[in-house]
Amino acid sequence: MVQGLSINTNPAAHVALQQLNKTNKLLNHTQLKITSGLKVNGPKDDSSTFQISTRLRGDISGVNAVKIALTNGDSTVQTAITAGKHIKDLLIEMKGKVIQANQAGIDGNSRTALHNDFRALADQISTIALTAEFNDANLIKSGATTFTVLSSQDGSTISISAQSMDTTALAINASNLTTSGSAAAARTAIDSAIVLAADKLAVLGAASKRVDVQLEFTGSLADILTEGLGNLVDADLAKESAQLQAFQIKQQLGVQALAIANAGPQTILGLFQ
Template identity: 25%
Template sequence: MTSVLTNTNAMAALSTLRSISSNLETTQNRISSGLKVESASDNAAYWSIATTMRSDNSALSTVADAIGLGAAKVDTAYAGMESAIDVVTEIKAKLVTAQESSADKTKIQAEIDQLQDQLTSIAESASFSGENWLQADINTASVTKSVVGSFVRDSSGSVSVKKVDYTLDSSTVLFDEGADATTGYGKGILDSEALFTGTDGITVTISVNGIESDEAVKGYSTDELMATTGMTFTDDGDQKVATDGTDTYLQVDGEKWAKLTTTAPTTGQAIAYNDGTTDYYIDTGETPTNVTSANAGFTVYDLDITDLATVASNMGGSFTEDDALDFMIQFVDDALSTMTSAAADLGSVSGRIDMQEEFISSLSDSLESGIGRLVDADMNEESTRLQALQTQQSLAIQALSIANSDSQNVLQLFR
């Protein structure tokens, strides 16, 4: 039936054209935006997941920047610590040189002074973004420095920022900014006062019934014996002895002397010295004097080899300048060990940060790829669909034109 009021063919063609136009508009939007899910109305589930992941990826980008800042702080501290280790190693070498009897300690100390000044310069300049990890106020408590490590979203959806901690204390800080104003001593590696813990003993070889053994006895210094009233020294070419008329001493180790006795402390003990009429034995009953935490009065930063006598006196017991120099070398070596350990810790933190940077970069790429799989449009597919829809649109327009012309054909019946 043909009707001039209702053109069902035109209505059908128009409905098809509207559907094709709608699909064509959707395809064109996907091609222009590159997204198949641009809004929640396109696919609510995918849009929600993608939006959350984009937010997390943005946070990871910020975390990557923060990690870079933290890495710079750690690298700066490590570079400073490494340079300081080189300087302290040189100071140790100078102290070893000073052990030579002909060494000019004044000139060597002048070189050490310059190296000590270099240490302060290194510590002061090892600063990045207002933070210095080589000098801090640790007088009352340690200080914890933190750098951003990662951004984490757990299985429950909770988010958190993980940090990497590094403690500034007496084993990691070179100089204590909270050092005592009166003494100048702090708790840092380079400004902490040397504490001597040991004895004034020396090791001597004792022969008992032909069996030799090493034994520790109290040692006396040459200066100490010379300060005793009435002390005289005798050198028979092979052995050197000293006596004040009551006690007799035998030189056994450089500037060290062991006390002698006329009664053998142990049956079968070999004679240590004979003055032509009397046999003398090492007095093994003269036990060493224990010195516990004596303040030696120097630090790595201000040690002075031109005043070893004062250091020896501060150590307590019967110590010589050579003993004081030996203790200085040991103290500096201990400081080197501590600094090396601190540098190793900084290196470990730096390595962890580098790995975290690589991980975050890979994670960000993975998130970006995952988001793309959910919402990105397949341009090959959309291009093919566009061509098909454009063809369909042309055919639909042609069909509508034919349907609209049907009513015109009715006029031919009235002619």
């Protein structure tokens, strides 16, 4: 037998096969990065980065949940504010009726008509207060309670006190314009109701501002966490694309090298010719 040639073992083929397998593994790994867009697809890729990224994904999910809660809370407050503004406008319109009813010499028919208009506007206030609801929460109806909004992942909340704005809360539920005396009393009541409605709207406005500030911060925090996660795990696709081409070339060369190594033992047949 010629030294270095054997039909039982082929060291060159073994080396070529090992290198080809290594190239195929790297090629598959690079293809996975390109397909997923991630350089860390599991703990085997980078255990510490995978652990950090998993925690960040949990934080992002939690922050997004808080953001949803704040958005819903803001909508609830805005619903109350919008309704309260309509109630304030109705109160101003009611004051006009009251002033007319307090003028001297008004006849009975006119007083009755003004009274009916006054009470119709009051009934509209009651309807608005009762229906100013968002997601089963109403901050201005009779008997409304304090509303809490989740503001952080640790369970912190923003408390928004109820601001009932029905006719009873505004102390005009019994007001009428049927007599000059009741019209005079109604004037005092409606003036107080307008001031009270303005105060309640101011409280709701301050609460809305607080929720808006927290919502803006939470949105910024979610963006920062998402960007940080991307910096940790996102693949550089330009780099991975270049590596993919390089590995594809290496794979082709490896196949050729293995073919050449496998053909080596064929030379032994020449010794027997």
